Amino acid sequence: MKRINAIYARQSVDRADSISIESQIEFCKYELKGDVFREYKDKGYSGKNTVRPQLQQLLTDIRRGEVEKVIVYKLDRISRSILDFSNMMELFQQYQVEFVSSTEKFDTSTPMGRAMLNICIVFAQLERETIQKRVSDAYYSRSQKGFRMGGKPPYGYRLEEIIMEGIHTKKLVEEPQEAEIVREIFAMYEQPYTSYGDITRYYAEKGVQFYGKELIRPMLAQLLRNPVYVRADMDVYRFFKSHGTNIASRPEQFDGVHGCYLYQGRDAATDKLQNLKGHMLVVAPHEGLVSSEQWLNCRIKLFSNKTIQANRKAVNTWLAGKVKCGHCGYALMSVKIQSGKQYLRCTKRLNNKACPGCGKIYTEEVENYVYREMVRKLRDAQTPVGYTKLKENPKIQQIYRELEEIEDEISLLVDSLTGAGATLTNYINQRVEELDNTRQKKLEEINILAENHTTPEQIEKVVSNISLWEEIGFDEKRFTVDKMITLLKVLPGSIQIQWKF
Template sequence: MTNRTRKTSPPTAALRCAIYTRKSTEEGLEQEFNSLDAQRESGENYIKSQASEGWECLPDQYDDGGFSGGNMERPALKRLLADIEAGKIDCVVVYKVDRLSRSLLDFAKMVETFDKHQVSFVSVTQLINTSTSMGRLMLNVLLSFAQFEREIISERTRDKIAAARRKGKWSGGMPLLGYDVDPRGSKLIVNEEEASRVRTIYELYLEHQSLIATVQELEKRGWVNKLWMTRKGHERGGKTFTKTSLHKLLTNITYTGKLKYKDEVHEGEHAAIVSGDLWQRVQLVLGRNGRSGGAAVRNKFGALLKGILRCVPCGCAMSPSHSTKNGTKRYRYYVCTSAQKRGWHSCPSKSIPAGEIERFVVEQIKCIGLDPALLHETVANARNQGQSQVAALEAERRGLERELSRWSDEIRKLLEQIVPGEGNTPATARLADLQERIRGAERRATEVREQVIALSRDIVDEREVAKAMAVFDPVWESLTPREQTRIVQLLVERVDYDGTTGKVTITFHPSGIKTLADELAGRDTEDAA
C-alpha cells in the first residue's frame, strides 16, 4: 500500500489595509452616523469581501472632516503617508478617488509614494486597483474629470461673486466695523454706534496726519476692530488696531456706500457711513504720507500751504515746487500732483504761483477781524464744528455705558458659575478679560467727559476773537517763516483751488481759531506789559 502525502497551499500573506475618509465641510459631522462613518463602513465591507485573499483592516482611523481635497494640508492624510513610509500599510482603500485628492498633481505625488513602498490603492465604488495598468489608466482619467469639475465650480463661484458685487450686494466675508450683516448674509446694515466710531477714526487721522499717532490714540481710547459672533457662538475679531488694519479701514471704499470687485467700483445696496468728501480728504493725506507714513517732513522753502492746498477739478493735493533762473532767482509755485503724473493737459489748475496764493490766504485771515459779517460766519462755522465734535463724543460715551452695562451683566453670570478652589477655568479667564475691558472703558469714559468739558470751554467767543484778530496784521509781520507756517497750519484745515473758475475756498480748523485767538491775545498782553 502506497502512502500519499496531500500537498497544502501556503497560507496567504496578510495584506494590511488602511481606510481613508474625507469630507470637505464640518456640516453634519456631529451626527451619530455621518458621512465619514458611511465611507469607512463601505471600505470595511469591501475588505471583508477580500478576506480570502488575506486582506485585513487596520484599526487606525484616517479621517479628515472639514478639509478640502484640493491640497495635501490634511492631518489624517499626513499621518497616512507617514505610516506608509514607516512600512505599516500595504493597501489604501477609499470610497471614491476624489476623497483622497481632487488634484491630479497631488495624486501623482501620492502614487509615487505608493509605488516606492509597494502600496496598492483601491477605490471601492469605482473598482480601481493600481496594481494593474488598466487600473492606473482609469484612475488618471477619473482624476482629470474630478479636477475639471473642481475648476468649473471655482469659476462659477467667482462669477457669482462678481455678479453680486456688480449689483451692489454683499458677497460675504468678515463683517466691517460700522456694519452688521443681515441674517441672510447678503446685505450690510449700519450699526449706528460703530458708524459714529468709524467717522471719528477718519477725523482723528486727519487731525494727527499719521497712522502711528492715530493708532496710539485709538489704543489710548481702548477702541478695537470689529467684534462679532459666529453662527456657532464663537467670538471673533476685537483685536487692537495696527498700522496695517488702520490703513485698511481708511482705504475701504465700502464705507462710502460702494463695493469694489477687483478694479471695478459699483454702487452698493448699503448706506454710506463716511461722506465722499471726508473719504477723499483722507485718501489725499494717505497719498501724501505714502513714504513718510505721516512723519514730519522738512519744509525747506517755507511753503505756508504745504499739505493743505488741493486741486478741486482733480481732487488731489497741490505740492510745493520751485525753479531757478540763471542759477540765482528762485520761483516758487504749487503744482497739481495729478498734472505731474498724467500730463498738464489733464488738469485745468496745473500750477499757481506760491506767493500769490499764500498772500491771498493770509489776507483772508486778516479780514476776519475787519469784516463783521465774515467774523460772524467764521465763528459760527467753528462753533458748529465744535458742537459736532461734542455730539460725537456724547455718542461714544453712550456706547461705552452700554458696553459697561453688558460686561457687568456677563460678570455677574460668570461669578455664579465659578466654584471656589477650582483654579484656572475658562470662566475665570473670561472674567479676567472682562475686568480688563471694563477698566479700559471706564478710563476712556473719563477721558471723554474731560474732552467734552474742554470743548465746551473752547467754544469761541465772537468778541474775544475779534479783539485778538485785530492785532493779527502787525503780529504776522514779526513772526519767523517757521512760526508763520505753524500758525497757518494751525488755523486752516484746507484750501481748495479751482483753476477753471479761479475760485479759492478756505476751510478753518474748528479749534484753530480759539487757539490762535488765545496765542495772539497772550502776545498782545505781554507787549502791553
Template sequence: MRVAIYVRVSTQEQAKEGFSIPGQLESLRAFCKSQSWDIVEEYKEEGRSAKDLDRPKMQEMMRDIKKNKIDLVLVYKLDRLTRSVLDLYQLLNYFDEYEVKFRSATEVYDTTTAMGRLFITLVAALAQWERENLAERVKFGIHQMIDEGKRPGGHSPYGYKFKKNFDCEIIEEEAKWVIKIFEWYADGFGYRKISDRLNELNIKPRIAEKWNHNTVYGMLRNDIYIGVYRWGDKVIYNNHPAIVSNSLFVKVQKKLKSNHKNLARKGKFPLTGILQCGHCSEPMSGIFDARDKKTYYRCFGCNRSTDGKKITNLLLDEIEKLITSKDYFLSQVDKNYQPLTVNIDEIRKKLEKINQQKEKWYSLFLDEEDNPIPKETLYKKINELNQAEDDLKTILQEAEIDEETPEEKFEKLKNIKNIHLVYDEADAFEQKELLHAIFEELLLYRDKGRNKPITLKYKLN
C-alpha cells in the first residue's frame, strides 16, 4: 500500500498541542508502521487554512494522485484535509476517479459505502460551520472594538504612530515625506520615479529596506492620510489627525483614476481599467491562460483570480435587467455602488461649522473697542478658515461632478437591444468600448477558492 501522509497547521493552530506538524507526523508514521504501509510522500502544509483547496501541498498531492503514485491518503483528522463540505465532495470524487482510498488515523471512516460517505459529510459540515461561525464572531468582535474606540491592531502606517486604541501622533519627519509623495505625484511624477527618488535621498521606509512603486501606489490611495479609518466595510471619518490636505488628496485620486483609464484604453482586455477588487480596492488585470485558452482577471493585492467569462456573463445579465426595466434601473443606480473616500454630508456639516466660526471671528475683527485679540491674530485665523473652506468646496465639487440624473442615464441605455448578441458579435475593441461606455467602475467580490460565487457592484457612467 503506497501511502501519502498529509499534515497541515494554520497560523492560529501552530501553538496548539497535538496539531503541530512534528506531532502529526509522529502519530501518522507510527500508524503506518502498525499497518505495514509504505510511506511514499509526506505533504507538509504550514500556515494554511483549510477553507479551500488552494494550497501548494494540496495541489502537489492531487497532481501526484493523477500520476498514479498514491494508493491511500492518510491524515491525522479530517479537518486537517478540509473544512468545506463542497471541497470534501470534490476530493472524494477525485480520489474515486483515480482509485485512491482515504483514511483518518484518529477517526473511523469508510468512504466505500453510502453510510460512510454520509457520516464523513456530516463531520465536514460541522467543521465548516465551526470555521464560519468563528469568522462571524471575530468580525463582530472587531466591529464592536471599533465602536468602543479600540483599535483592532496592525502596524502603524508610515507617518503615524498609533498608541493605545486610536490615540496617535504624527511623526513629523515621516509626515513631511508623505506630503512630498502626494505633491510629487500631483506634479506629474510616477510611482517608480517617486520610489527611486526616495531611495536616492536615503529616506528609509517603515518596514522594508527600500521603497518600491507598489508601496508608493498604496500610500497614494490610502485615505488614512486624511483622517479616515477603514476595517473591511467599517468606515470612520475624522478618526485621527490628517497629514495630507483634503484638496491634495482629491487631486491625487482624480489623477490616479485618469492615468489608470488612459493605460486601460491601450490594453486588450475588455474590463481592464474599470474592474477593481471589492476586497482591497486594487485594480484587476486581465491575463490569458494558454493552457485552457481562457481569460482571467487577477487582483495582485489579495491574489484572487476569476474567470473572465463568468464576470462578463454576470455583467451582461445585469445590463439586460437594467435596460429592460426602468424601475429596476432606478432601484439599483443609487444603492449599488458606494463611494470609496468622500462623505458628502460630513463635508457639508464641516462647511456649515466653518461659516459659523468665520462669523464669530469677523464680529471680533469689526469690534475694535471691546476686542482684546490683536488684529494680526484675527486675520490669521480668518485666513486659515478660508483655506479650509476652499479645500472642502473642492472636494464637494469633485463629489458632485456627475450632474446627469438617473432617468437621463436610463434613456441612454434603453435603446440597446439584445445585449448578449451585440456583445458576442463585437470584436475585442468594440466590447471594451461598450462596457466602458456603460460602467465607470466595477467592484468584484469573491471568496478565495474554485467555484465560489461572485457578486458585482458598479457605478454607471
C-alpha cells in the first residue's frame, strides 16, 4: 500500500493577526511540489494538548501505516507541549514518518535536526506560558480598575455601554421595578425573625419571577450576599478588611454612593460569597441600591443563618438526601407528628405551597419498602462488577481534558480584551461567562463522580450491612443506601428507585 503525505493545520482563534488554516495549507503544499496529500484541519483548538479530533485521526492513520510524511506550517501548529511533541516524534520515528515544518525547514532524519526541534518546542511552551501569565495579569488589572468582567447583570440592574480609560465596557444601571423589589427583599430580611422561607413564599404568592423563574433559597442567599447592591462606605470597607478580603480600591473611593464588585481571588479556593478571605473587592462605577447599614445588618445575619445546610447531618431517616418528590423533584423531609410517627413532606410545599406534594406517606413504610428492594437487588444482581480506580475513570480523565481546553480558551479571550471595540468586548464578556459556567458544571460532575465511586471493599461492606440490617446503626444504613441508590422518587401510591448498578 502506497503511503500518503499529510498536511496538518490548526488555528485556535480567528483573529486578524493569526494565519488562517487555508493559508497554512497553501504554504505546506509548496513543500510537496505537486504531490498528492490528505488534509487534517483543527479549527478552534489550542496547541496546549493533543485533544484535537483531526490530530487524533492523523495519529491513528500513522499507526495504521498509511502516512509517509507530515507537513505543518510551523512547529507550534502541531504542539506547544514538550512532552506531547516528544511522544509524537517517537511515534513518527517508530513508523518511519518524516516531519517537515515549511517555515522552519527542519529535517528530522538527523540528530542535529531533532535537537533543533526540541529547542524550538521549549521556546514554544515558554511562549504559551508567558501568554497565559499575561492574560491572567490583564484580567486582574482590569478587575482592579472596576471594569465589569462579563456575565448577565444582577437582578435589579441592566447594562449600559460606557467608556472607561478609553476602553469600551459596560456598567450597571438601576432597573426601577426590579430595584424596588431588591430594596424590599433587604428590608424584609433585615427584620430579626424573617426567614428565607418567608421571603420566597411572599414572592411566589405574588407571582413575581426572577430571571424568569420562581425565587428559591439559594438564589435569595446569593442576592443578599452580593456587595454589588450596597452603597459602600467606610463601614463596608472595614467589614471586608476584617474578613481578609483584598481591597483594590482606595479607602476614599468608598463614598457611600457606589456599589462593589467581588472577584474570585487568584489563590483563593473558597466560594467568594461564602468565605471572603483572599478574594478581591473593588468599588464599581454603578450606584448601589441599599444603605451600608441595611446591607451589613443582612450580611451579618447571614453569618448565623442555618436554613441552608447542604451537608447537615441526617437525623430522622436514613433516606435523607436520596428521597425526592415525584411531582417537583424537591427533597422530601421526614416530619414528626404528635403521635410520634414520621411522614415525608415535600420541602417545596413546606416553603410556599407551590407543589401538591406526595400526600401523607409514612417514613417507616418507605424505609421498609426500600430495604426489601435493596435485599432483592443484591440477590438478583449479586455484587456489582467493573469498578475501577477513580483516577483511571475515563469519564473523569475526559472532563479534565475538557477543563484544560476551557481554561485555554478563556485565557485567549481575556487577552483579546485589551483595546477591543464595543462589539468584540460584548462578545468576549458573554463567551467568558458561558465558559466559566461550563467550567463550574464540569467541576461539579467530577465531584459527583467522586462521591458516587464505589470500591469492591465498600461493596463487601454493603452486602454485610444488608445481612445485619437490624443490628447496624443509623450511619451504616445511610452508607448502604448511598452506595446502592442514586435517587428515590415518591408519589402517592408509588416509589421509583434509581440504582447505581
